[in-house]
Amino acid sequence: MPIDDALPALVAALRSEGRVVLQAPPGAGKTTRVPLVLLEASLADLSEGGGRILMLEPRRLATRAAAERMAQSLGEKVGQTVGYRIKGESVVGPATRIEVVTEGILTRMIQSDAELSGVSVVIFDEFHERSLNADLGLALAWEIRGALRPDLKLVVMSATLDAAPVAALLNDAPIVTSEGRAFAVETLHLPKPLAKTIRFEHASADLVAQAAQETEGGILVFLPGEGEIRRVAGLLAGRVSSDITIHTLFGAMSFADQRAAISPAKSGRKIVLATSIAETSLTIQDIQVVVDCGRARRARFDPNSGMSRLVTEPVSRAEAEQRRGRAGRVCAGTCYRLWTKGQEGALPAFAPAEVEAADLTSLVLELALWGAASPDELAFLTPPSAGGFAEAKRLLLELGALDVSGRITPHGRKIAALPVHPRLGHMLLLGGAAGAPLAALIAGRDPLRGAPSDVSLRLKAIENPKEFQRSHPYTLHRAAIQTLRSDAKSLARLVSHIKHSGPKYSTAELAALAYPDRIALRRNGPAPRFLLSGGKGAIMDEVDPLAKLDLLVATDLDGALHEARIRQAIPLSASSLRALFPDQIQWQKTCRWSRRDKRVIARREERLGALVLTEQHWSDAPEEQMAQAALEGIREIGLPRTAVSDRLLARIALFESDGFPQTESQSLLDSAETWLLPHLLGLKTEGQLRNFDPSEALRQMLTWEQTQTLDRLAPASFVTPLGNKVPIDYAGEAPEIAVRLQEMFGVSQHPTVGPTHIPLRITLLSPARKPLQTTADLPGFWATSYVDVRKDMRGRYPKHPWPDDPTQEKPTLRAKPRK
Incomplete structure (x- = not known):
């Protein structure tokens, strides 16, 4: 070899x-x-x-x-x-x-x-x-x-x-x-990318049919999952010659069916439609051709939601090479790829390691059993995800498998000895053999097609498939039923020696023991939207019989990032919930900003995790907590603004490089707890918050020295030679004032503001307060443009002074005295 x-x-x-x-x-x-x-x-x-x-x-x-x-x-x-x-x-x-x-x-x-x-x-x-x-x-x-x-x-x-x-x-x-290769494999790519209008399964079936026409020998086709395999098999029926037998190969099949797929064809040719199960370690007899449809299905765990979801992604180049190698096991072969040569360079080099993307609960439990509190204590090729590790520890603490210091408990040792996910191990240890069918169902695949979400339907199908089929319209997955029945018996044997002196749990209660973070409480409103006890949201099909119920345990969700869709669930009574979690249900006092009511709400709440079971008004809530909730309202609606506060912020912005506070809206919101919070006492509603003027709070952000510097170098107003205060507008490209021309007589040096002495932009007004000229160089204006302005204005406003040399004239707002 x-x-x-x-x-x-x-x-x-x-x-x-x-x-x-x-x-x-x-x-x-x-x-x-x-x-x-x-x-x-x-x-x-x-x-x-x-x-x-x-x-x-x-x-x-x-x-x-x-x-x-x-x-x-x-x-x-x-x-x-x-x-x-x-x-x-x-x-x-x-x-x-x-x-x-x-x-x-x-x-x-x-x-x-x-x-x-x-x-x-x-x-x-x-x-x-x-x-x-x-x-x-x-x-x-x-x-x-x-x-x-x-x-x-x-x-x-x-x-x-x-x-x-x-x-x-x-x-x-x-x-x-080892450089040795069994046999040469020719690789064929698509001549051009697939049109976006072509469905994946149709394109896959077309490529398989092409390979069947152009080659000899068995064909191994890689598809991402069972659903795609069945659809492609349906599309190939009647398109390939009658001497070709189509087999399927995926993990949920019985071993006998898997063996039939990898055994040599008794006559004619065969096509094997397979998942990545056929990618490694197998030599499928008489395979000479590989059709790689270029996709792989992987589990992705989101530590923020505590849920895993299946995603379909392009294969990596390493996976594509593995698949290609299947064609050269028994003789020279051919590999067809459902992508172009140009697209190949965009594929990732390797698939992500599971330790980066998977649910780490079992890993954390195994490390705790080994005596390692952190993955840093062992040599991992890729460190486990920090977020996933923390989420796994949180769940194990909730299951009683770890103590608060992260060490494994006696209960955790028993869980680790069972060959199931720690959720299910916890459930089996408390519920005994009665929980075995539910554990098998949760760990396995859905045995029903076209059925609503109710778990009890599936358990009935597992218990008595024939009776279920007679009394229900849903399609049974026979192989899955057989596997689940076998797994349930094995699990029951594993825990049969455990003596249970505690209560006997219903199926719903067993589910809640396994998923204390997925107890679902229906939200207010007509749509079947739920809040999970772990804090995330979930939705259910409106036509589902369970959609109108208030309390469920969600045993299977699709893991969608925004709101997960509930695929399997079981109703739970409020009394069962209280009986199961008496220590976890607690009364809490809370002040929070209600996005729905647009106001601060103070409540006494009876809670299980994120679920509010009962609530009462909290009449004597501390003002500081109310203000903190109002601050959350500010963060939702945005910092209120007034003309006064805008001018103040524009002045402060001139000094940001000198250590003054940042004035961007986000920076102000980020630091609002230090400068704004004390000023929100007594504000409760959105209207009150929007009408709030933050100017005084903004001024108090500054130290005494900063306030003095601000008022000296960037004052709110310009004081004219007559002593009048003219507001400075700092909002434009340059600080600006508007003042009557005669009031600036005698000013021979242009006024400036800010630490870098920015010239004020002065709009000089006529006696009727209409703009005559805008300048950032008043001495230059007096020496040049003023001559033309004087010519135009002295005829229009003869009663007002228009001297030859305005720099020597006294400022005035009066007209010339009558002779």
């Missing part, structure tokens, strides 16, 4: 250094060759207390397939030299030396045996996928090697990973690169 040339260097590096990073292109054979070669090289020596090789795979299908291929190459059955372990299934025996496991299994093994007794080598296959469990597993294994097991050997393998950062993480581990 192509990987064989690199294996001697791999064995030598592992023997001498105990750690190695292996880069090998897709199809090189690393998954099935490396464990066997390490076993043959006696790197898993029974005499040294080890003996087993663990290899981690990202998916259950890949785990089984890799174990079966290695066992087949040895002429054995799975469970002899090579075995596998996945969630709920273990096929190993006393003679097993190579165990292929899903990534979460390693974490469970480490948490139950910190030395990984009996394990000599841990191989992280397809590490480029950067799953949360793989990153955590590597961090834990590296700490074990450093603190407890210096003999533990680590191998990190990938086809498309940037190896240097991983090698650096492992204390400059050797990098071994």
Whole structure:
């Protein structure tokens, strides 16, 4: 196999250094060759207390397939030299030396045996996928090697990973690169970008049909999810020749159906419509062609809402290369790409690591169980998201899994021992086997199509599918029902030993225990809009039977950033809510600005999180708290302005470079708590706030020295030679006054303002107060333009003085005396 040339260097590096990073292109054979070669090289020596090789795979299908291929190459059955372990299934025996496991299994093994007794080598296959469990597993294994097991050997393998950062993480581990490729793959791009009017599924089906006409052999098609797979399968029906069989391949299928998709076609050709499950670690027999439709579906966790949402994104270049490699496994192949060569450069180099974007609740619990209060205590290739980490700790504290100092509680240890999300572990520990069907439903997929949101409908379908189908019009997803029934039985067995002396919980109460932050209270108004106890908003379809209810538990939401759509929920009674959370429901006194009522509201509220269950008027609320609420109103409606305050701010703005306060509206609002708050006492309504003049509050922002400087260098008024105060307008490009020309007689030096002595712009007025001339150089005006003004004005206003030399004339507002 192509990987064989690199294996001697791999064995030598592992023997001498105990750690190695292996880069090998897709199809090189690393998954099935490396464990066997390490076993043959006696790197898993029974005499040294080890003996087993663990290899981690990202998916259950890949785990089984890799174990079966290695066992087949040895002429054995799975469970002899090579075995596998996945969630709920273990096929190993006393003679097993190579165990292929899903990534979460390693974490469970480490948490139950910190030395990984009996394990000599841990191989992280397809590490480029950067799953949360793989990153955590590597961090834990590296700490074990450093603190407890210096003999533990680590191998990190990938086809498309940037190896240097991983090698650096492992204390400059050797990098071994295999250049061998199974077979050449020709890559074909679209000649021009798809028109925006073409639907994705139609374009995908067209490209698949084209590939079927132009090539021979099996075709593997990559699509983002089950929905797209089913729609493309429908579009292909009748478009491809009758000797082509269409298979589907996605995670929710039964293993038997998955095996049928990856097995060789019994006759003719086959098309396999698959999700990213087929991207790595699988050799699908007789595939010679790949059609990459260029999209991937990923989970994105929003720590602000505490919700995950599925997003469909363009594939990364690394993922596209992985997919392309599927076409060259068994012979020379062809890869069709649903994008142009030019568009390829805009694709991201790598998909984001799960630790950057996923729900970190399980990770935080595992770290707490390990004794690490912070991810900084372990060597993570990519640090977990700070916001996601904080949100996970908040939830675990609410579930009672962590104490206030962040240490794991006895209840948290029990939760961590269950192979489910901590929400569901908490629910199962309190509710026992009765909660198993609900836990399976929440963790699994929706078994109904076209049904409203009610969780109880789905639980009835799981309990008795035949009876449900007879009495309800909704379509059952048979494979999902089977999986959920099986998962429910497994979960029930896990908690069957727990003795429950507490109350028996209803289904709604169990849901509330799992989702204390998703208890939904209907908002006022006709639309079915809800406020969640965690503080976020949610909406529901108006035609949903649950839409008119006041209180629900939302067990499934789409995670939309603004308002999440409730996809599954169950009604909860107020009495149940109070019985479940007596310690969390508290009376609080609050003053706040009501956006709806446009006024300060003072209330005594009975609250569960963000939900207000009961409220009363708070008649003796402190004035300071009322003023603080009024300040929130100011921040909503904006800082009130008057002509006086605008002039004052314009004056202060001249001195900003001299350490005076900032005068932009946002800066003033940001600092309003220090200068404005004391002046808002007694103001409660929007009208009162809008009529408030902030001038005095603005003046009090200034120190005594600043006030003196402001009044001296940038006064509010210009004092004329006659002693009259003329307001200075600071709002324009330059400070400006308007004054009658005769009042400026005798002024031979132009007046200035501000620290940089900006000349005042003076509009000189006629005796009738009409503009005659605007100047920023009064001496220059007297010497030049005044002559022409005098000629025009002395005939029009003969009773007023128009001297030859205005600089020597006394200022006046009077007309000439009668002779």
